[in-house]
Amino acid sequence: MPICVISxxxxxxxxNAHVDLKSEWQAFRNRTDVDLQAISRRGVxxxxxxxQCSLEYLRAEAKAVDAREVIRKSSAELNSLTLILADQRTRxxxxxxxxxATPDGVLAARVIADFSRDYFQIENVxxxxxxGLQVNDGEAFQRDGVRNLIAKIYDVLRHAPExxxxxxxxxxxxxxxxxxxxxxIGMIEPGVDLSYIYEQSPALITLGRVPxxxxxxxxxxxxxxxxxxSEDFVDQQQLSELLNxxxxxxxxxxxxxxxxxxxxxxxKIYFSVNGLGLIVLEHxxxxxxxxxxxxxHAAERFxxxxxTQQRKFEGYFERLRDPxxxxxxxxxxxxxxxxxxxxxxxxxxxxxxxxxxxxGSILVAELAFHQTNGSYDREPKRRKDYDSFRLWEVx
Numbered sequence: 001m002p003i004c005v006i007s008x009x010x011x012x013x014x015x016n017a018h019v020d021l022k023s024e025w026q027a028f029r030n031r032t033d034v035d036l037q038a039i040s041r042r043g044v045x046x047x048x049x050x051x052q053c054s055l056e057y058l059r060a061e062a063k064a065v066d067a068r069e070v071i072r073k074s075s076a077e078l079n080s081l082t083l084i085l086a087d088q089r090t091r092x093x094x095x096x097x098x099x100x101a102t103p104d105g106v107l108a109a110r111v112i113a114d115f116s117r118d119y120f121q122i123e124n125v126x127x128x129x130x131x132g133l134q135v136n137d138g139e140a141f142q143r144d145g146v147r148n149l150i151a152k153i154y155d156v157l158r159h160a161p162e163x164x165x166x167x168x169x170x171x172x173x174x175x176x177x178x179x180x181x182x183x184x185i186g187m188i189e190p191g192v193d194l195s196y197i198y199e200q201s202p203a204l205i206t207l208g209r210v211p212x213x214x215x216x217x218x219x220x221x222x223x224x225x226x227x228x229x230s231e232d233f234v235d236q237q238q239l240s241e242l243l244n245x246x247x248x249x250x251x252x253x254x255x256x257x258x259x260x261x262x263x264x265x266x267x268k269i270y271f272s273v274n275g276l277g278l279i280v281l282e283h284x285x286x287x288x289x290x291x292x293x294x295x296x297h298a299a300e301r302f303x304x305x306x307x308t309q310q311r312k313f314e315g316y317f318e319r320l321r322d323p324x325x326x327x328x329x330x331x332x333x334x335x336x337x338x339x340x341x342x343x344x345x346x347x348x349x350x351x352x353x354x355x356x357x358x359x360g361s362i363l364v365a366e367l368a369f370h371q372t373n374g375s376y377d378r379e380p381k382r383r384k385d386y387d388s389f390r391l392w393e394v395x
Contacts (some may be wrong), residue, residue, distance in 0.1 A: 001164075001166050002093050002165050002311075003088045003093050003165060003166045003216055004093070004157075004160035004168070005095050005168045006098065006156055006157075006168070006170065007080070007095070007096065007112075007170040007172070008170070008174030008178060009099055009100070009108055009109040009112055009174050010076060010174040010175070011025070012074075012075050012077070012108075013075040013077075013078075013108045016074055017054065017074075018057070021050070021057065024049075025201050026105060028046075030052075036102075036106045037129060038052075039106045039108050039110055040109065040110060040127045042192060046155060047103065053076075055111050058074060061074060067338055071363070076197070077097070078119075080114065080195060080204065081116065082170040082197050082199070084168055085122075089120075089121070091123070092124070092165075092311065094124045094125075094126070094156075094160060094165070095122055095128070097113045097116075097128070098130055098152065098174070099127055100130065101130060103127060105134075106127070109127050109129075109186045110319055111125060128152050128356070130152060131146025132146075132176070134147065136179075143272075144384070146275045147273075149178055150279055151282065153185060154282040154359070157192065158286065159318060162190055162192075164311065164315070168194075169182050169185065169192060170194075170195050170196070171194065172196055184276070188279070189194035189283065210376065219256050219280060220284070222243060222254065223284050224328075225243050225256070225260075225278065226256070226273050226284070229272050230278065232339050233265070234270060235268065237249065239251060259277030259280055261274040290360060290361060291360075291391060292317050292321070293357075293390065293392065294388075294389055295364065296386075296389040296390075299389050302367060316345050316350065320352075321362075324394070326343065326356075329346075330342065331343065331351070336353070338380045338382045338386075340365050340380040341353070341354050342355060350368075350370075351376055352366070355383065361388075363388055365380055366378050
């Protein structure tokens with residue numbers, strides 16, 4: 001089974017480096033004119049010289065006689081990854097590095113990500129810049145950093161579904177203030193392990209799911225309120241209505257009360273969702289996810305595919321739950337008799353023909369492969385030829 005590792009990143013790749021690199025790092029980390037997005041995504045960016053020197057230093061160290069020991073001492077993140085990935089290698093593996101919104105934080109993530117791609121021979125490596133994740137502004141950290149961190153982790157988990165991937169959160173590097181949130185996600189979400197190494201220790205500590213349970217049945221009534229408070233500030237009357245409280249009940253009477261924070265603006269009290277509430281909300285989003293149905297044609301085609309082909313399509317099925325993904329991968333140049341939506345996942349041979357149903361669910365009508373002559377080996381028929389034959393679920 002392929003693995004998906006989500007790693008928070010710090011700056012130990014610089015603090016553990018030789019003296020010259022440390023000096024460059026100290027100067028760079030205090031700059032205020034740095035385009036953080038450019039560092040994570042582009043070929044030209046501020047700090048490119050420090051990046052190149054650090055990457056070349058790591059690559060040279062990786063050629064040492066005892067490369068693993070050298071790499072272990074170079075970076076907290078690499079130290080843990082060498083053990084997490086010790087017995088793991090497939091073409092579908094994923095590495096995700098969560099970068100702090102600081103010049104040296106995102107540059108460190110770029111160095112580690114690019115080195116990991118070569119050293120661990122994993123192609124699917126991503127850097128995610130988490131806005132607000134810094135320590136200089138505590139209010140921004142709580143308001144934006146924690147919120148964006150939790151949302152990104154759940155976004156990655158949804159695209160690496162349980163049963164299809166072994167999923168690991170690696171909080172060894174980065175700010176320790178986020179570890180409680182990551183630990184809680186690892187405790188309550190099925191199929192998510194939390195793996196941690198203390199500094200340069202050779203021992204990997206893995207915390208699997210523990211018997212910690214929220215009463216989600218009771219908290220279910222707070223879903224609308226959590227969603228509203230995650231999008232904007234809500235006043236006391238609005239929150240009471242969203243929680244369906246009676247005239248004699250107060251907000252503290254509701255079992256979800258601890259999932260909200262309150263703030264005062266111009267003498268009026270407003271509420272927003274806190275970190276714990278965000279985790280509960282994201283958990284609910286996973287439960288209320290869009291249903292994906294196979295037509296009889298698609299089910300028979302899927303069942304006839306080999307394991308490798310099935311795994312590729314499974315990743316696309318999960319992404320169909322995201323309307324933005326559908327919108328960005330529509331093959332609008334392709335016209336067909338039944339007006340099915342043609343999905344082109346990327347520069348690959350797989351194609352999907354789908355219908356968006358009135359209840360919000362997705363019907364996968366046909367699965368096809370692109371041919372060398374430019375056509376598809378299956379073409380969609382009329383809409384009435386397809387029924388919702390089978391619900392697709394992650395195995």
